[in-house]
Amino acid sequence: xAQELSEAxxxxxxxxxxxxxxxxxxxxTGRMHTDRICRFESLCYSTEAEEFIYFHSNSSVMxxxxxxxxxxxxxxxxxxVEDHNTQYFNFVELPAAALKFMPKPVFVPDVALIxxxxxxxxxxxxxxxxxxxxYYTMQQFSDLDLEARLFFMEGxxxxxxxxxxxxxxxxxxxxxxxxxxxxxxxxxxxxxxxLSKITTWYQYGxxxxxxxxxxxxxxGNEIRQFTKFMMQKLNISMEESSSEEYIVVFSRTINRLIxxxxxxxxxxxxxxxxxxxxxxxxxxxxxxxxxxxxNASMLVSMHGAQLVxxxxxxxxxxxxxxxxxxxxxxxxxxxxTLATLPGMDLQYIAWQNTDxxxxxxxxxxxxxxGGIAHLDKAEQERIMKSTEVPRHLCCRNPEWLxxxxxxxxxxxxSLIHVIRQTVxxxxxxxxxxxxxxxxxxxVRDAKCQASVQGTSEAKLAVSWQIPxxxxxxxxxxxxxxxxxxxxxxxxxxxxxxSHQNHTFSENIKPFTIYLVWIRCIFNKNLLGPFxxxxxxxx
Ligand code: UDP
Numbered sequence: 001x002a003q004e005l006s007e008a009x010x011x012x013x014x015x016x017x018x019x020x021x022x023x024x025x026x027x028x029t030g031r032m033h034t035d036r037i038c039r040f041e042s043l044c045y046s047t048e049a050e051e052f053i054y055f056h057s058n059s060s061v062m063x064x065x066x067x068x069x070x071x072x073x074x075x076x077x078x079x080x081v082e083d084h085n086t087q088y089f090n091f092v093e094l095p096a097a098a099l100k101f102m103p104k105p106v107f108v109p110d111v112a113l114i115x116x117x118x119x120x121x122x123x124x125x126x127x128x129x130x131x132x133x134x135y136y137t138m139q140q141f142s143d144l145d146l147e148a149r150l151f152f153m154e155g156x157x158x159x160x161x162x163x164x165x166x167x168x169x170x171x172x173x174x175x176x177x178x179x180x181x182x183x184x185x186x187x188x189x190x191x192x193x194x195l196s197k198i199t200t201w202y203q204y205g206x207x208x209x210x211x212x213x214x215x216x217x218x219x220g221n222e223i224r225q226f227t228k229f230m231m232q233k234l235n236i237s238m239e240e241s242s243s244e245e246y247i248v249v250f251s252r253t254i255n256r257l258i259x260x261x262x263x264x265x266x267x268x269x270x271x272x273x274x275x276x277x278x279x280x281x282x283x284x285x286x287x288x289x290x291x292x293x294x295n296a297s298m299l300v301s302m303h304g305a306q307l308v309x310x311x312x313x314x315x316x317x318x319x320x321x322x323x324x325x326x327x328x329x330x331x332x333x334x335x336x337t338l339a340t341l342p343g344m345d346l347q348y349i350a351w352q353n354t355d356x357x358x359x360x361x362x363x364x365x366x367x368x369x370g371g372i373a374h375l376d377k378a379e380q381e382r383i384m385k386s387t388e389v390p391r392h393l394c395c396r397n398p399e400w401l402x403x404x405x406x407x408x409x410x411x412x413x414s415l416i417h418v419i420r421q422t423v424x425x426x427x428x429x430x431x432x433x434x435x436x437x438x439x440x441x442x443v444r445d446a447k448c449q450a451s452v453q454g455t456s457e458a459k460l461a462v463s464w465q466i467p468x469x470x471x472x473x474x475x476x477x478x479x480x481x482x483x484x485x486x487x488x489x490x491x492x493x494x495x496x497x498s499h500q501n502h503t504f505s506e507n508i509k510p511f512t513i514y515l516v517w518i519r520c521i522f523n524k525n526l527l528g529p530f531x532x533x534x535x536x537x538x
Contacts, residue, residue, distance in 0.1 A: 010109045010189070018042070019105065019187055023057030023096045028064060028076070034083050036076040037137065037194040043091070043114075044105060044187040047180045052091035055099065078153060079116040080133035080195040084206065087116050087154075089193055106183030110149040110171060112191035113137065117152050120159030123281070124305035124334060128202060133195040134168055135226050141192055146170045151179075151191075163286070167233040199223075201341065202334045205394035212337040220315075220343030227294075227312050234287045236294065245428050246275040248292055250301035250309065253282045255369060256324065257407040258302060259360065267412045268300065271419075272427060281306055297428025302408070303327070307335040315345035316429035320419060323352040324406040325359035326388050342437065347427075351410075351418045358409040361402065370405030372398050440520035440528030441467035443480065443500075448516060448536035458510040458538040460484070463501035467520045467528060475522045483517040484508075487535075492517070513537050 019042045026043070030036030044053040054062070066075070074088030081087060099105070115134065119125035138144040150165065150173035158175065165173050179186060199218040204210050231238060247268050251261055258264060261278060269276040274297060279289050293299060293312045300320040301307050310319045319339045323329045329336070329350035339348035353359055363380065365371035372380050375398060383399045392400055419427075446464040453459070462482065470478065484504060485492035492515075493507060508514070516534040521527050 010107055012107065015107045015187075015189065016105065019044075019055065020096050020099055021057060021059065023055040023060030024053075025059070025061040026054065026063065027061060030076070033074050033076050033088075035197065037140075037192060037196065038076060039141070040188065040191045040193065042187055042189065043191050043193070044185060045179065046185055047182070048184055049092075050176075052089070053185075054091040054093050055096040056093060057096040060096075076194045077197075078114075078194060079118045080129045080197050080200055081118050081206075082197060082203065084118075087118070103184035105185045105187040108149070108186055108188045108191075110147065110189075111143045111145075112149050112151050112188045113144055114151045114153060114188070114191055114193045115195045116154035117156065117159070117165075118154070120154075120156050120161060120165075122305045123161065124308040126159075126161045126164060127308045127311065128200060128334070130195075131164060131168065131230075132199040132223070132226055133197065134165075135229065136199050136222070137192070137194075137196040138168065140196055143190065144192060149174065152176065161286075164230075167230060199226075201337050205392070207393075209391040209393060210332065210334075212333060216337075216341070218341065220341050220345060223311050223338075223341065223344060231290060231294065231312070234290060236287060236291050238294065243295075244275060245297045245426070246277060246295075247272060247298040247300065247427070248296040249276060249278040250289075250293075250299060250306050251278050251280045252302055252304060252306065253280050255405050255407075256302050256304055258322070259407050259409040260412075263412060264300075264410050264415075267416065268298075271416050272298070272423075274298075274426075297426070298423075303329075303332060303335070303404075308338070310335060310339055310346065311344075313346055314429045316347075318347040318349060318419075318423055318427040320349045320351065320415075322408065322410060322415070323350060324403055324408050325353045325356060326386060326403045327352065327400075328388055331389075331391055347422055349419055349422050351415050353408045353411065354414075355411060358411055360407040360409075362405060363402070365405070367396075367398060367401065370398075370401040370403070372402050437526055438469070438473060438522070439526050440478075440522050441469045442529050442531040443467055443518050443520055444531070446516070446518055446531050446534045448514075448534055450536055450538040452510040452538055455510065457505070458508045458512075459503055459505045460508050460514060460516075460536055460538060461501065461503045462516055462518070462534070462536070464518055464531070465500065470520070473522075477523050479521045479524075481519050481521055481527075485515040485517070487513040487515055496521075508538060510538050 024043055025041040026038050028036050028038035046053060074090050076089050077087050078089040079087040118129035146169050148169050149171040150169055152173060153176050155176050201213055201216050203213050249265055251258060265276045265278060290312050293309050296317060298318040299310055299313055302322045321335055329352050336348050339346040362370055363372050367374055372383055383402055389400050389403050443464040449461045451459045480497045482495045483492040514536045516536055517530045519528045519530045
């Protein structure tokens with residue numbers, strides 16, 4: 001790898017001179033450590049101290065210049081998981097003159113993206129915390145192209161899914177341990193530090209019980225742009241669902257097993273009249289699984305990281321997530337949240353084993369595989385008797401682990417019943433109607449005209465023109481919402497109207513000023529912006 005790094009020729013003398021004269025230059029985006037990504041020129045790293053170094057000179061720049069707030073708690077999050085105290089990034093400062101006394105720097109010529117992977121052995125974490133954030137961080141900065149190089153600083157070895165990380169750029173990603181072999185002092189010519197969190201949809205329960213993120217900013221469209229990229233890199237063609245329709249059962253072979261898998265496969269095949277195949281991470285290559293899932297009509301799996309692969313399902317497909325006994329599906333929703341992102345166009349169904357007879361527990365396994373033998377007797381008994389794991393924080397709750405690692409005999413009639421409540425006919429991709437959710441613009445040229453009848457009655461005629469973008473769109477249903485508010489009052493009268501004019505007479509008083517708010521609504525739920533408020537005096 002050292003050789004690979006030096007392939008791109010750089011003028012060593014000039015690079016060293018630039019470092020000594022210009023020092024480090026940093027400009028960041030983001031207002032807080034949790035949303036910050038920084039771009040550096042001449043950021044260095046001591047592989048002995050395992051510290052990043054910022055060199056001060058007359059031309060160095062540090063924006064934001066936070067002073068000691070840089071340590072409260074950090075300059076930025078190095079992984080996409082928000083504010084995790086094992087994932088902070090900072091640097092130590094030195095005058096550029098100190099370089100005279102330091103090891104000769106080795107320059108990294110590639111544009112670098114420096115980040116932490118969060119949990120590279122778990123497929124959900126790989127996609128949600130690393131691959132999608134890396135992909136979209138690279139989209140955000142144009143010099144992070146396919147020739148950029150990824151540097152993973154979390155300190156893990158490659159991990160079982162390293163091949164997936166390699167797809168994101170043409171250069172081999174480098175791990176923290178490997179940097180030592182490159183030299184004692186590395187200097188990144190150009191680098192970006194940190195990851196965008198804009199695509200993440202789930203928080204794992206470090207400060208409050210796990211659940212969907214409060215402000216999700218990603219839609220199915222961006223997820224599918226990413227899967228398209230990954231499939232191209234994996235050489236998997238996006239064949240249109242021409243051939244046979246089928247169901248995929250994604251099984252686990254080590255733990256959290258489906259005990260009657262053969263019976264389940266037969267039952268699904270019979271009920272939906274479709275071929276049903278089973279895959280597992282242990283027995284199939286990643287590409288084969290993607291190829292199969294990307295054309296499947298339905299994906300059935302136990303709750304678990306393998307279900308993140310539903311991001312490769314075609315639009316219209318159904319995800320069926322199976323939950324072991326005492327695990328409330330509503331409390332563990334990473335895959336439900338994914339499947340129901342706007343524009344993912346997947347149907348999501350959860351089934352839970354509610355029958356104690358159908359579960360197999362493993363109290364004597366090690367704690368991290370759900371064993372509870374290490375707990376005191378009373379606690380063990382309480383857990384054994386409990387019918388639902390109470391909400392809890394990540395990551396070592398023994399009752400959660402105990403229930404999460406049960407095996408399950410799936411009650412077939414109950415499962416089919418739950419699926420049939422949602423899937424009436426055949427599951428799978430429907431002829432896709434363009435449900436593109438485009439929002440209306442403001443209504444235009446709003447006007448009002450008042451007329452007074454006597455001393456107690458008045459009318460307000462309001463009219464407006466359609467939003468500008470409507471003339472270029474085919475919209476199933478166009479409605480207008482009008483709010484009439486008496487000046488100085490907090491309340492208003494809302495109306496939903498189909499036409500571009502209306503005369504209001506109910507509750508309209510003479511010699512009063514009204515504020516009229518108008519917006520357009522497409523297809524019931526696509527609410528446009530309000531036009532500038534209209535002032536109307538009766
Ligand atoms: N895994 C698997 N088969 C198994 C057990 C685990 O493929 O029988 C995978 C799983 O999909 C995940 C990783 O191993 O990528 C770690 O699994 P774990 O049970 O720790 O996490 P979970 O699936 O509950 O998120």
